[in-house]
Amino acid sequence: MYVILVYDMGEKRVSKMLKLCRRYLHWIQNSVFEGEITEVKLRELLEKAKALMRPAEDSVIVFSSREERWLDKQVIGREKNSLDNFL
Amino acid sequence: MYVILVYDMGEKRVSKMLKLCRRYLHWIQNSVFEGEITEVKLRELLEKAKALMRPAEDSVIVFSSREERWLDKQVIGREKNSLDNFL
Numbered sequence: 001m002y003v004i005l006v007y008d009m010g011e012k013r014v015s016k017m018l019k020l021c022r023r024y025l026h027w028i029q030n031s032v033f034e035g036e037i038t039e040v041k042l043r044e045l046l047e048k049a050k051a052l053m054r055p056a057e058d059s060v061i062v063f064s065s066r067e068e069r070w071l072d073k074q075v076i077g078r079e080k081n082s083l084d085n086f087l
Numbered sequence: 088m089y090v091i092l093v094y095d096m097g098e099k100r101v102s103k104m105l106k107l108c109r110r111y112l113h114w115i116q117n118s119v120f121e122g123e124i125t126e127v128k129l130r131e132l133l134e135k136a137k138a139l140m141r142p143a144e145d146s147v148i149v150f151s152s153r154e155e156r157w158l159d160k161q162v163i164g165r166e167k168n169s170l171d172n173f174l
Contacts, residue, residue: 004091004150006093006116006117006119007116008116008117028148029093029094029095029146029148030093030095030118031117031118032093032119032148046161046163049163050163050164053163053164054164055163055164055165056164056165057164057165058164058165059116059162059163059164059165059166060162060163060164061115061116061119061160061161061162061163062160062161062163063091063150063158063159063160064158064159064160064161065152065157065158065159066157067157070152070153070154070157070158071150071151071152071157071158072150072151072152073148073149073150074133074148074149074151075146075147075148076133076136076137076140076142076146076147076148076149077137077140077141077142077143077144077145077146077147078142078143078144078145078146079146
């Protein structure tokens with residue numbers, strides 16, 4: 001399935017979350033990732049994310065769609081990570 | 088249609104963008120908004136966003152889906168703006 005993941009983490013935990021998400025998804029903006037991922041891999045990612053998070057302070061939101069074609073993407077301004085989009 | 092909007096703005100322009108997006112969508116996390124919006128209203132929002140942005144530095148990404156039910160949302164950790172979700 002296709003997911004968009006956004007996180008909001010305390011400063012001390014940001015870099016660990018960034019590294020973790022990069023192993024599963026493509027980074028497209030500050031704290032925003034997207035990509036095709038299986039349900040099993042997503043569950044694995046979220047379990048690892050939970051272990052990094054302080055639930056009262058941090059949050060992760062995952063939007064998922066069974067089909068990528070159900071979602072249109074429009075980028076305005078700088079494409080932070082345009083290379084990654086072609087991988 | 089249903090959209091997810093994420094922005095990455097230079098510090099000086101963040102608060103203006105936040106205010107602008109709040110007029111059209113629901114704030115759900117740091118620089119992340121979602122909501123039902125018409126194409127006309129989205130175009131209006133993006134025109135106003137462009138006027139605030141420095142294209143070489145800032146970016147706005149909009150994911151859109153014709154139907155909200157095509158997207159699942161999962162929140163882990165703190166629900167930053169849970170009230171807004173019920174509006």
